[in-house]
Amino acid sequence: GHEETKCFIGHVLLGHVTPVCCVALSTKLDVVVSGSQDGSICIHNVRSGKFIRSLHVDATTKELRESCVGNGIPVRKLAIHIDGTFVAHLLDGSLHVISINGQEICSAQIGEQLNAMMICSRSETLITGGDMGRARIWKLHDLSLQFDVDVKDHGAITSLALTHIQSQFLCIGSSNGLLSVVSRKNDSSGASSLFS
Numbered sequence: 001g002h003e004e005t006k007c008f009i010g011h012v013l014l015g016h017v018t019p020v021c022c023v024a025l026s027t028k029l030d031v032v033v034s035g036s037q038d039g040s041i042c043i044h045n046v047r048s049g050k051f052i053r054s055l056h057v058d059a060t061t062k063e064l065r066e067s068c069v070g071n072g073i074p075v076r077k078l079a080i081h082i083d084g085t086f087v088a089h090l091l092d093g094s095l096h097v098i099s100i101n102g103q104e105i106c107s108a109q110i111g112e113q114l115n116a117m118m119i120c121s122r123s124e125t126l127i128t129g130g131d132m133g134r135a136r137i138w139k140l141h142d143l144s145l146q147f148d149v150d151v152k153d154h155g156a157i158t159s160l161a162l163t164h165i166q167s168q169f170l171c172i173g174s175s176n177g178l179l180s181v182v183s184r185k186n187d188s189s190g191a192s193s194l195f196s
Contacts, residue, residue: 011049015042024078024086031100033086039072041088043100053102057090064096064104077117079126081140087126089114095128095143108143110136116160116173127170129157135172135182147184154178 018038025032027046034042039059043052056072058065077089085105088096093112097105114130119140126138133152138145151157155175163169170182 011044013042013044013049013051015044015051015054016040021075022078024080026080026082028082029080029084029100031080031084033078033080033100035075035078035088037074039074039090041075041078041098043102052100055098055102057088057094057096059092062094062107064098064102066102077114079117079119081119081124082121083124085140087117087119087140089117089128095126095138097140097143105141106143108138115156115158118160118162120162120168122164127160127162129160129172131156133157133174135160135170149180149182151178151180154180 016034016036018036020034020036022035023032025046030046032044032046039056041055044050045052054067056065059071059073074091075088076091078086080086084100085097086100088098094107094109096107099105112130112132114128116129118127120127124140125146126140127135129135133154133156135149135151135157136145137147151172151174157172158175159173161171172180172182
C-alpha cells in the first residue's frame with residue numbers, strides 16, 4: 001500500500017497590506033521574514049504563526065522604523081542568516097543588515113538592482129548579483145566588499161548558486177544564457193575556499 005500524503009495550510013500570516021515581494025525562512029530560528037511593495041518587513045514565528053514585529057526603512061530619512069505605517073521603500077530581496085540577522089535589498093539600491101530584534105546593524109548604497117542575493121552561513125558573507133553583471137561578495141556584518149567578479153560581458157546576473165563543500169564554487173547565471181563557475185586559487189596553485 002501506498003499511503004497518500006496531504007499538504008495543508010498551517011497558518012496565514014497577516015501584517016502586509018500590499019503584495020508580498022519576497023520571503024526568507026529559517027526553520028532553525030523558527031522565523032519567517034517577508035517584504036512588500038509598501039516597504040513593510042514583517043517577522044513571524046513559523047511554527048505558531050505569531051506576529052513578532054513590522055519594520056520599514058523610511059524613504060525620506062533612510063532610517064529603520066518600527067511598524068509598517070509610513071513612507072517605506074519597497075523591498076526587493078531578503079536573505080536570512082542563522083545568527084538572527086537578515087539582509088533586505090530595497091528598490092532604491094540599498095542593502096540593510098537587520099537583526100530579527102529590529103536593530104539595524106549596517107547599511108550600504110550599492111547602486112544596483114539585484115536579481116539574486118544569498119548568504120553563505122559558514123563564512124558570514126553575502127553574495128549579490130544584478131543588472132550591472134557583477135557578482136559581489138560582502139562581509140555580512142559591515143557590508144565591506146571582499147570580492148568583485150565581473151561577468152558583465154554576459155549581461156545581467158539572473159541567478160546565483162553556491163556549493164557547500166570544502167572547495168567552494170559559485171555559479172552565476174547570466175541574461176545571455178551563460179553560466180559562469182567561479183572558484184578561487186591560492187598562491188600555492190591549489191584550489192581554496194572562495195569564502196575563507
